[in-house]
Amino acid sequence: MRRTSFADERCSIARALDLIGEWWTLLIVREAFLGCQRFGEFESRLGIAPNVLSQRLNRLVEGGVLQVAATSQSGKALAYRLTDKGRDLHPVIVALAQWGDRHAAAPDGPPIQLVERDTGVPIAPMAARSAKTDRPLRPRDVAVVAGPGATDSDLARLADLRAQEAAQGRPPPASPAGSAAAHRTPSRKPTRHP
Numbered sequence: 001m002r003r004t005s006f007a008d009e010r011c012s013i014a015r016a017l018d019l020i021g022e023w024w025t026l027l028i029v030r031e032a033f034l035g036c037q038r039f040g041e042f043e044s045r046l047g048i049a050p051n052v053l054s055q056r057l058n059r060l061v062e063g064g065v066l067q068v069a070a071t072s073q074s075g076k077a078l079a080y081r082l083t084d085k086g087r088d089l090h091p092v093i094v095a096l097a098q099w100g101d102r103h104a105a106a107p108d109g110p111p112i113q114l115v116e117r118d119t120g121v122p123i124a125p126m127a128a129r130s131a132k133t134d135r136p137l138r139p140r141d142v143a144v145v146a147g148p149g150a151t152d153s154d155l156a157r158l159a160d161l162r163a164q165e166a167a168q169g170r171p172p173p174a175s176p177a178g179s180a181a182a183h184r185t186p187s188r189k190p191t192r193h194p
Contacts, residue, residue, distance in 0.1 A: 019063040024048055024056050029089055037079040095126035143173030
């Protein structure tokens with residue numbers, strides 16, 4: 001059976017991909033960050049079919065990533081602008097651009113660079129950082145622990161992960177400050193993970 005939506009999934013990544021995971025969608029968001037606002041601008045810069053663009057823009061508006069504003073007295077000229085929710089995708093777009101520049105750039109190099117507006121200095125690579133010390137965290141420095149929406153299935157999956165880590169001689173992660181999720185008995189239905 002082919003999946004058509006992740007909207008009912010409990011996983012935050014799956015739910016985010018339901019809204020922004022299709023390739024044209026992220027390219028539209030990229031163009032919005034680069035100043036595109038009008039339908040024709042998106043269409044010409046992306047080379048996207050008008051019907052596909054219309055569907056993706058409508059989905060981004062429905063999802064609260066873009067908002068539509070009339071830019072003429074008649075209301076016929078519309079501008080698509082990023083909302084706060086849309087602007088929160090900036091680190092995602094930057095991280096994807098940096099990953100692409102490093103691992104998937106064209107043979108003659110990336111077409112654009114991201115620099116600090118005030119200094120012209122290239123921005124630092126995006127990284128997960130410690131909330132306490134601000135140091136960059138490597139994947140092995142980050143642990144997955146139960147969140148407030150954890151189900152029995154999630155807790156069982158995490159218990160399996162802890163057992164694997166223990167078998168590898170890795171210590172268990174510290175308990176999150178103020179977290180009761182790891183110490184409760186959940187009663188929510190199981191989670192399917194894509």
